[in-house]
Amino acid sequence: MTFNGVQPQRWSGVDIDTDAIAANVRSLVELCSPSAVWAVVKANGYGHGAVWASRAALAGGATGVAVALTQEAVELRAAGIDSRILILSDQPHEQYDELLAADAEVMVYRLESVDALAAAAARLGTTARVHLKIDTGMRRVGAEPSDVADIVTRIAKVSGIELVGVATHLATADIPGHRAIEEQMERFVSLVSGLESEVEFHIANSAAAITLPESRQTFIRTGIAMYGIDPSREVPLDRTLFTAALRWWARVSLVKEVDEGVHVSYGWRYKTLSRTRLATVPVGYADGVPRRWSEVGGACLIGGRRRPVVGVVTMDQLIVDLGPADDSDPVSVGDEVVLIGSQGDDCITAEEWADRLGTIAYEIVCQISERVPRHPVGLFAKPS
Numbered sequence: 001m002t003f004n005g006v007q008p009q010r011w012s013g014v015d016i017d018t019d020a021i022a023a024n025v026r027s028l029v030e031l032c033s034p035s036a037v038w039a040v041v042k043a044n045g046y047g048h049g050a051v052w053a054s055r056a057a058l059a060g061g062a063t064g065v066a067v068a069l070t071q072e073a074v075e076l077r078a079a080g081i082d083s084r085i086l087i088l089s090d091q092p093h094e095q096y097d098e099l100l101a102a103d104a105e106v107m108v109y110r111l112e113s114v115d116a117l118a119a120a121a122a123r124l125g126t127t128a129r130v131h132l133k134i135d136t137g138m139r140r141v142g143a144e145p146s147d148v149a150d151i152v153t154r155i156a157k158v159s160g161i162e163l164v165g166v167a168t169h170l171a172t173a174d175i176p177g178h179r180a181i182e183e184q185m186e187r188f189v190s191l192v193s194g195l196e197s198e199v200e201f202h203i204a205n206s207a208a209a210i211t212l213p214e215s216r217q218t219f220i221r222t223g224i225a226m227y228g229i230d231p232s233r234e235v236p237l238d239r240t241l242f243t244a245a246l247r248w249w250a251r252v253s254l255v256k257e258v259d260e261g262v263h264v265s266y267g268w269r270y271k272t273l274s275r276t277r278l279a280t281v282p283v284g285y286a287d288g289v290p291r292r293w294s295e296v297g298g299a300c301l302i303g304g305r306r307r308p309v310v311g312v313v314t315m316d317q318l319i320v321d322l323g324p325a326d327d328s329d330p331v332s333v334g335d336e337v338v339l340i341g342s343q344g345d346d347c348i349t350a351e352e353w354a355d356r357l358g359t360i361a362y363e364i365v366c367q368i369s370e371r372v373p374r375h376p377v378g379l380f381a382k383p384s
Contacts, residue, residue, distance in 0.1 A: 304344025
């Protein structure tokens with residue numbers, strides 16, 4: 001049996017629309033011009049597949065890609081991604097040879113890292129290209145403002161290392177009007193005003209790129225928006241320009257009719273209110289569906305209808321209440337179940353999941369387990 005031309009490894013999968021990613025990036029390129037667009041594909045492309053996302057983003061006009069780990073950069077190179085790659089935070093010094101061999105650029109913010117990178121570059125006979133990350137208020141990574149001058153001076157004096165960019169990260173860009181945005185921007189501008197004009201400056205993530213034109217600088221770093229997901233409730237995407245790229249589906253694995261008053265799943269936390277049909281769907285919390293999904297009103301789509309998930313989600317399976325047997329509403333083993341995406345006239349979004357669970361859509365798509373097979377669909381799913 002095949003679905004959409006794909007022989008599934010199991011009765012669940014995630015379809016990634018690479019055409020949508022490319023189109024989303026084109027929208028950002030047009031919006032942010034003349035600033036360039038770099039695609040953030042860390043964490044396996046926010047769960048969308050880093051290689052497919054990179055190919056699609058570059059086809060859509062991105063000029064570079066950004067990752068979080070040396071391993072991620074190496075994997076992209078092995079897959080044939082030949083654009084510039086930026087690693088967004090400093091890496092263990094013992095990985096510098098591998099990082100440089102992959103021709104990756106990296107954020108630095110410690111004097112020790114400057115020296116270690118220069119030494120690695122000397123061993124390999126190459127030049128390390130670095131971006132200085134400045135902590136203007138995120139308090140996560142980055143050089144303290146008081147250390148910026150010393151780091152810039154050290155980079156200039158040490159051979160085998162070149163300062164190509166200076167960056168910071170806005171802590172509240174997804175909350176338009178927050179006072180921290182202006183404070184961080186002003187702090188950054190004051191710290192970099194004396195640097196050479198050839199250096200690239202980058203500040204904006206997706207939310208800032210959309211709402212703060214002054215933050216766009218040399219290039220923007222877009223993550224969540226390129227996948228067609230709202231940066232936040234306060235920064236929704238224009239749905240005439242952006243389309244969600246991820247669709248998570250499964251198949252009904254069992255249907256049974258049960259009486260009123262029947263308890264369902266671990267802990268017997270749910271009891272049927274009338275005679276009804278229950279459908280088992282072979283995905284669970286090991287796949288990325290939270291164990292408490294039913295408790296927050298979680299649902300899925302079957303036969304074009306929204307159906308409630310009931311009982312505790314188990315490791316490999318969840319249960320859906322289909323309602324009473326009805327000839328106009330047949331549901332059988334093998335029928336498609338949509339967890340995220342459209343079916344019929346309804347749609348369940350990653351943003352809906354996030355709202356119900358009190359989190360952000362980033363977490364929802366990133367937590368879809370690697371054991372759920374990804375299926376790229378679209379023109380940019382494979383190298384040209």
